[in-house]
Amino acid sequence: MKKALIISNMYPSQDHLSYGIFVKNQVQQLNEAGIETLLAVNNDPATGKKNVIKKYSKWALNVWSTFRKNKRDISITHAHYVFPSGLFSYYLKKRYNVPYIVTAHGGDINKMAKKNSRIKNYTANILQNADHVIAVGEELAQTIQSEYDVPENRITVMSMGIDRTVFKETDKRTAQLALGMDPERTNFLFVGNIIQEKGVEELVTAFNTLDAQHPNKSALYCIGSTKDANFTTKVKQLKTSDNIHFIEPMPQTELARYFQAASIFVLPSYIEGLGLVALEAMSCGTPVIASEVGGLKYILANNTGVLVSPKDASALEQAMSSALQGIQVDEAKVQQLLETHDAKNIVQRLTTLYKQIAK
Structure with a gap:
């Protein structure tokens, strides 16, 4: 395969070290395993309506510009969090036929999708059109299968993984x-x-x-x-x-x-x-x-x-x-x-x- 475009609405920065750190860790592990990645991520945790509109607009521009510059080199997108990240992967598949994986982390299904019917519909479309869905836990996988009608054979339970070279026992x-x-x-x-x-x-x-x-x-x-x-x-x-x-x-x-x-x-x-x-x-x-x-x-x-x-x-x-x-x-x-x-x-x-x- 060529490169994987990683899309995430959470990613750490110098000022916000823990913000989506698990996504960054997995990207580094993929690179070490020989998978070349491109990033289109939001690293601003600011809340409030004005801040959210501003940061997500900037992030959207980042996604589109990264894809356009590297379109021929991208063979898959991987969205972390179903909505909003998965919306970009869904669009790129519909428009350019780029396959995608989406990882559901929990809050996107148990909280975000319950905010209103529009977000729930987006969530359903993203999950149902994904080439594969990763759920970080068993209960989450069961919810996606039963509430969003995603076949069991297109869902894998897989956590983000623990780095046991860092998290290890000492005295x-x-x-x-x-x-x-x-x-x-x-x-x-x-x-x-x-x-x-x-x-x-x-x-x-x-x-x-x-x-x-x-x-x-x-x-x-x-x-x-x-x-x-x-x-x-x-x-x-x-x-x-x-x-x-x-x-x-x-x-x-x-x-x-x-x-x-x-x-x-x-x-x-x-x-x-x-x-x-x-x-x-x-x-x-x-x-x-x-x-x-x-x-x-x-x-x-x-x-x-x-x-x-x-x-x-x-x-x-x-x-x-x-x-x-x-x-x-x-x-x-x-x-x-x-x-x-x-x-x-x-x-x-x-x-x-x-x-x-x-x-």
């Missing part, structure tokens, strides 16, 4: 001391955008209660981007414990040190296509407490972690309280899970798919 006490954590405490970690759907309010509320009942036995580190300054302020105002620390995003090599140091990783999301960060934590030898939603309920099934009801601060606090004594998991099943989601295995499967579909 936890040494890692904690290096980051200024108290090794005598249970150090809880959250990594994700500071938004309502990630369950950050419930997490802070649960930890406040935990710390009041078991003073100075634990600490909570929340690493993530502010998407809405008002919401972030609201969450920080909920904080009654001095043992809660909010930290700005950082490069993945530094972030891996927090995964390695943490005693327990917590992801209390309302929706989650897969929950790649949970796998990254597990790859660092850190057990996980997470909401029983989306891909998380598959990842943490069969004694590979702890599942709690979403939007339930009390249930979350109880799980965190129990975790002060440690969490026992089935290590053999955890390792099997990590092998399945190893980036090397994922990119090999994706490369095969590209070559089957490319014109």
